[in-house]
Amino acid sequence: MRTIDAFNHFFPKLYYEALLETPAGNKDLGKRVRGIPALSDLDLRLRLVESFDDYSQVLSHGLPPMERLWGPDKSPEMAKIANDGLGEIAQKHPKHFAGWSALLPMNAPEAAAREAERALNNGANAVQLATNANGVPLDAPQFLPIFEVIAKSGKPILLHPARTREMPDYPTEKVSKYEICSVLGWPYETAVTLARLVFSKIMDQYPDLKVIAHHLGGVIPYLEGRVGHSFDQMGVRTSDEDYESLRKSLKKRPYDYFKEFYGDTAVEGARAATVCGLDFFGADHVLFASDCPFDKEKGPGYIRDTIKVLASIPLSNAEREKICWRNAVTLFGLSN
Amino acid sequence: MRTIDAFNHFFPKLYYEALLETPAGNKDLGKRVRGIPALSDLDLRLRLVESFDDYSQVLSHGLPPMERLWGPDKSPEMAKIANDGLGEIAQKHPKHFAGWSALLPMNAPEAAAREAERALNNGANAVQLATNANGVPLDAPQFLPIFEVIAKSGKPILLHPARTREMPDYPTEKVSKYEICSVLGWPYETAVTLARLVFSKIMDQYPDLKVIAHHLGGVIPYLEGRVGHSFDQMGVRTSDEDYESLRKSLKKRPYDYFKEFYGDTAVEGARAATVCGLDFFGADHVLFASDCPFDKEKGPGYIRDTIKVLASIPLSNAEREKICWRNAVTLFGLSN
Numbered sequence: 283m284r285t286i287d288a289f290n291h292f293f294p295k296l297y298y299e300a301l302l303e304t305p306a307g308n309k310d311l312g313k314r315v316r317g318i319p320a321l322s323d324l325d326l327r328l329r330l331v332e333s334f335d336d337y338s339q340v341l342s343h344g345l346p347p348m349e350r351l352w353g354p355d356k357s358p359e360m361a362k363i364a365n366d367g368l369g370e371i372a373q374k375h376p377k378h379f380a381g382w383s384a385l386l387p388m389n390a391p392e393a394a395a396r397e398a399e400r401a402l403n404n405g406a407n408a409v410q411l412a413t414n415a416n417g418v419p420l421d422a423p424q425f426l427p428i429f430e431v432i433a434k435s436g437k438p439i440l441l442h443p444a445r446t447r448e449m450p451d452y453p454t455e456k457v458s459k460y461e462i463c464s465v466l467g468w469p470y471e472t473a474v475t476l477a478r479l480v481f482s483k484i485m486d487q488y489p490d491l492k493v494i495a496h497h498l499g500g501v502i503p504y505l506e507g508r509v510g511h512s513f514d515q516m517g518v519r520t521s522d523e524d525y526e527s528l529r530k531s532l533k534k535r536p537y538d539y540f541k542e543f544y545g546d547t548a549v550e551g552a553r554a555a556t557v558c559g560l561d562f563f564g565a566d567h568v569l570f571a572s573d574c575p576f577d578k579e580k581g582p583g584y585i586r587d588t589i590k591v592l593a594s595i596p597l598s599n600a601e602r603e604k605i606c607w608r609n610a611v612t613l614f615g616l617s618n
Numbered sequence: 619m620r621t622i623d624a625f626n627h628f629f630p631k632l633y634y635e636a637l638l639e640t641p642a643g644n645k646d647l648g649k650r651v652r653g654i655p656a657l658s659d660l661d662l663r664l665r666l667v668e669s670f671d672d673y674s675q676v677l678s679h680g681l682p683p684m685e686r687l688w689g690p691d692k693s694p695e696m697a698k699i700a701n702d703g704l705g706e707i708a709q710k711h712p713k714h715f716a717g718w719s720a721l722l723p724m725n726a727p728e729a730a731a732r733e734a735e736r737a738l739n740n741g742a743n744a745v746q747l748a749t750n751a752n753g754v755p756l757d758a759p760q761f762l763p764i765f766e767v768i769a770k771s772g773k774p775i776l777l778h779p780a781r782t783r784e785m786p787d788y789p790t791e792k793v794s795k796y797e798i799c800s801v802l803g804w805p806y807e808t809a810v811t812l813a814r815l816v817f818s819k820i821m822d823q824y825p826d827l828k829v830i831a832h833h834l835g836g837v838i839p840y841l842e843g844r845v846g847h848s849f850d851q852m853g854v855r856t857s858d859e860d861y862e863s864l865r866k867s868l869k870k871r872p873y874d875y876f877k878e879f880y881g882d883t884a885v886e887g888a889r890a891a892t893v894c895g896l897d898f899f900g901a902d903h904v905l906f907a908s909d910c911p912f913d914k915e916k917g918p919g920y921i922r923d924t925i926k927v928l929a930s931i932p933l934s935n936a937e938r939e940k941i942c943w944r945n946a947v948t949l950f951g952l953s954n
Contacts (some may be wrong), residue, residue, distance in 0.1 A: 310857050317854065459755075460817040460864075461855055462810050465848040469841055470806040474798050481796040497844075504840035504894060505805055507886025508833075511914060512801040518653065519797055521646050528796075550843025554897035558840060561890035578847060 283602060285337045285589065286380050286610040289440055289496055289546045289571035291344040293322045294367025300360060304351045311346065320575035324371065330574070330581045331378040337585070339574070340381040340407060340614055341368055347412035347444050349389035357387030358397060365401045373405070381407035381614045383440050386428065388415035395427040402435045407614035408494075409437065412444035413475040420475055421482035429488055438492035438544070438613045441475060443468030443500065472500025477513075480539040486532065492544060492613060494569060498559035499545040506562055510537040544613070546571030547605070551587025557595060565601035569609045619938060621673045621925065622716050622946040625776055625832055625882045625907035627680040629658040630703025636696060640687045647682065656911035660707065666910070666917045667714040673921070675910070676717040676743060676950055677704055683748035683780050685725035693723030694733060701737045709741070717743035717950045719776050722764065724751035731763040738771045743950035744830075745773065748780035749811040756811055757818035765824055774828035774880070774949045777811060779804030779836065808836025813849075816875040822868065828880060828949060830905060834895035835881040842898055846873040880949070882907030883941070887923030893931060901937035905945045 293301070293315070301307045302315075320326050321344055331339060343364055352360050365384045372382040384401030386394040386409065398409055409432050411420060432439055445463045458464065472495050479485050479493065495502070502509060513536035517526030529536065545563045548571040549555045560568055570588065577583025592605065610616060629637070629651070637643045638651075656662050657680055667675060679700055688696050701720045708718040720737035722730040722745060734745055745768050747756060768775055781799045794800065808831050815821050815829065831838070838845060849872035853862030865872065881899045884907040885891045896904055906924065913919025928941065946952065 310855060313857060314855055458856075460813060461849075461852050461861060462813050464855060465844050465852075466806065466809045466813060466837065466841060469844070470802065470837065473802045477796060477798050477802060501802065501805065501837040501840055504837055504885075504891045505802060505888075506891055507888035508801050508805070510888075511886045513797075515914065516797050516801075519646060519650055519800060520794075521649060525797060549840075550847045552841075552843035552846075554894040555840045555842055558890040558894035578851065 283336070284607045285334070285570055286607040286616070287337065287339040287572050287574065287585065288494065288569040288610050288614070289342060289442075289548055290339050290574040291321060291576070292327060292341045292368070292371070293344050294364060294371055295322070295324075297343070297360065297364040297367050298322045300363070301351055306346070306351055315344065318575055318580045320581040326581075328375060328378055333582060334585055334589070338378055338380040340383065340610065341372060341379050342383045342408075342410045342440055342442070343368060343385045345412070345442065345444065347415065348385055348387060349416050352387075354387065354390035354393075358390050358393035361385055361387040361394075361397045362400075365397070365404070365406065369401070369405055380610070380616050383408035383410040385410050388412070388425070391424040391428065394425075395431050398428055398431045402431070402437055407437060407616065408440050410440040410442055412442050413471045414444055419478050421478045421484055426484075429484055429491060433488035433491045436490070437615065438494050441472060441493055441495045443471045443496060445471065469497050469500040472496060473502050473505070476500065476502060476540060476543055480532070480536060481528065483532070485539050485542075494544040494546055494613070496546055496548060496571070496573070498547060498549050498555065498568070499543065499563065502540055502543075503545070503559040503562035504555075509540050513537065543567070544569060544609075547588050547592065548573035548584065550577070550584055551591055553591045553594060556591050560595070560605075565597065565604045566609065568605050569613070570606050619672070620943045621670070621906055622943040622952070623673065623675040623908050623910065623921065624830065624905040624946050624950070625678060625778075625884055626675050626910040627657060627912070628663060628677045628704070628707070629680050630700060630707055631658070631660075633679070633696065633700040633703050634658045636699070637687055642682065642687055651680065654911050654916045656917040662917075664711060664714055669918060670921055670925070674714055674716040676719065676946065677708060677715050678719045678744075678746045678776055678778070679704060679721045681748070681778065681780065683751065684721055684723060685752050688723075690723065690726035690729075694726050694729035697721055697723040697730075697733045698736075701733070701740070701742065705737070705741055716946070716952050719744035719746040721746050724748070724761070727760040727764065730761075731767050734764055734767045738767070738773055743773060743952065744776050746776040746778055748778050749807045750780055755814050757814045757820055762820075765820055765827060769824035769827045772826070773951065774830050777808060777829055777831045779807045779832060781807065805833050805836040808832060809838050809841070812836065812838060812876060812879055816868070816872060817864065819868070821875050821878075830880040830882055830949070832882055832884060832907070832909070834883060834885050834891065834904070835879060835899065838876055838879075839881070839895040839898035840891075845876050849873065877903075879903070880905060880945075883924050883928065884909035884920065886913070886920060887927055889927045889930060892927050896931070896941075901933065901940045902945065904941050905949070906942050
């Protein structure tokens with residue numbers, strides 16, 4: 283079956299070279315990205331895509347969020363370079379790359395809103411947002427104009443987890459102990475951000491905003507019971523804030539907002555989790571994605587495993603088509 | 619079918635009265651617990667248990683962890699009062715309460731190890747540990763003697779999530795914004811603690827230690843792919859610590875340790891999550907639990923919903939018996 287991979291990562295050349303020159307690029311980031319050639323080598327990536335039948339990718343930039351790498355004096359310029367680079371690749375290789383998403387200089391919020399508009403006008407099919415901007419949550423007021431631009435465009439947000447520098451596993455430890463933050467903390471961060479989009483009323487303000495949460499909604503589908511029953515009781519644990527009034531002032535039951543988000547299938551080939559996430563979001567709100575090339579084989583592993591897992595799950599043909607490509611065509615506004 | 623509820627909460631009288639007199643008891647905690655009578659009213663609780671067929675509970679104390687409520691000068695004494703109180707209730711009402719778990723004064727680690735030994739000798743069927751002790755992770759060296767005592771006893775740990783005071787959703791905010799920490803953060807905390815028990819090598823040191831992780835393993839089963847593939851790559855993201863050597867020095871693949879933990883079915887009646895968790899842990903490592911009385915009805919809701927969910931899942935009779943009561947009999951050492 284035709285497959286469009288909605289969330290996977292690639293660094294265009296100029297942006298890649300620039301990030302390797304940053305302090306982070308000289309340390310862990312450089313170690314990590316140099317070790318995965320398909321993250322920046324276009325020829326290799328083209329061959330990787332070709333190795334799967336009837337398969338194409340919507341490209342997103344690699345992490346970390348750019349505001350970690352450059353100050354606000356430099357980040358708007360780097361965002362343009364990054365987005366023009368990715369757009370150019372997608373334009374040159376439409377059979378391999380069905381589309382692309384833009385990144386934004388979130389440490390320069392006004393420039394970020396302008397860049398969102400520019401990139402979306404220049405053909406970006408989505409905007410990739412990290413779950414926080416150097417530790418500032420996405421519902422901070424300075425980011426509202428960004429949501430405004432994206433909501434108006436009709437294009438979706440690809441929500442990618444990012445740890446806050448200040449969010450270690452335990453507060454006394456500077457380094458993420460045992461890499462727990464990236465392995466387990468990222469999907470938690472995604473869930474936190476979805477909750478904040480709901481309770482800050484951004485979703486009430488922009489009801490048509492489409493948010494695709496990486497890794498099949500973070501941990502939301504597994505916590506369906508809590509998302510339902512516990513958020514229904516919001517307010518009973520807290521006396522410092524009037525969360526009961528907040529809850530009652532929302533336009534919908536908290537649970538309903540979470541069901542309206544979208545998830546992708548990038549769960550490293552875990553079948554039971556895929557079934558659980560599909561049950562939660564439904565076939566209309568799940569998109570195929572692999573998180574390529576972060577598998578052990580540095581490219582094909584998660585694509586192959588995710589295709590295999592989906593093939594093993596009983597679905598109607600209509601549901602399967604939606605998940606594998608139709609939802610992507612609709613959400614990203616791709617030519618069918 | 620006979621059902622033993624492995625994880626649910628009750629405050630014995632003297633302990634309950636004492637906690638209401640603490641500063642927390644005068645604030646949010648008091649507001650919360652007074653609002654749920656079945657948490658401390660024994661007659662009500664007995665009637666609640668009787669309202670289900672062939673159903674009994676292994677009682678655990680309510681949260682928060684006692685080290686939040688009393689200093690180390692007072693907590694060892696309060697632990698004795700709490701444990702003797704719960705033990706007495708279980709002894710008086712064996713048809714209603716198949717067993718009970720002890721709590722420990724974790725801010726007085728030496729006294730905690732002694733109390734674990736005393737309580738286990740006095741009939742405690744398990745020890746309930748919170749995932750951190752006032753923000754100190756359970757793998758801190760001062761807690762090792764506690765694990766030693768529990769491992770020797772053969773009885774399991776009931777691992778309950780607890781937020782650290784210092785772990786807000788974002789570091790600039792003192793209060794858990796929108797109650798995200800308790801709703802979504804607790805299952806994450808559980809997963810963090812399981813990971814720390816693995817990577818600190820406590821599980822290598824005490825390979826027979828049995829850990830029952832509340833809420834069906836926190837978020838671990840949904841993150842099965844990451845627990846497998848991402849922890850297999852531990853070390854590639856970090857240069858400050860040699861996590862590659864640590865990983866290689868473990869006796870097993872990280873994933874295998876997580877599969878050997880136990881989970882309970884307390885997921886607020888979410889069917890897809892129950893299926894996902896059962897798939898991960900298997901019928902030999904899942905125990906029925908309700909988290910009673912924290913449902914909206916303040917008692918019967920989660921028991922009824924969880925029984926219903928399990929009944930709807932296709933299982934062999936042998937598997938169903940294990941989950942509903944046989945695993946509890948074995949792990950808690952109950953009279954069959």
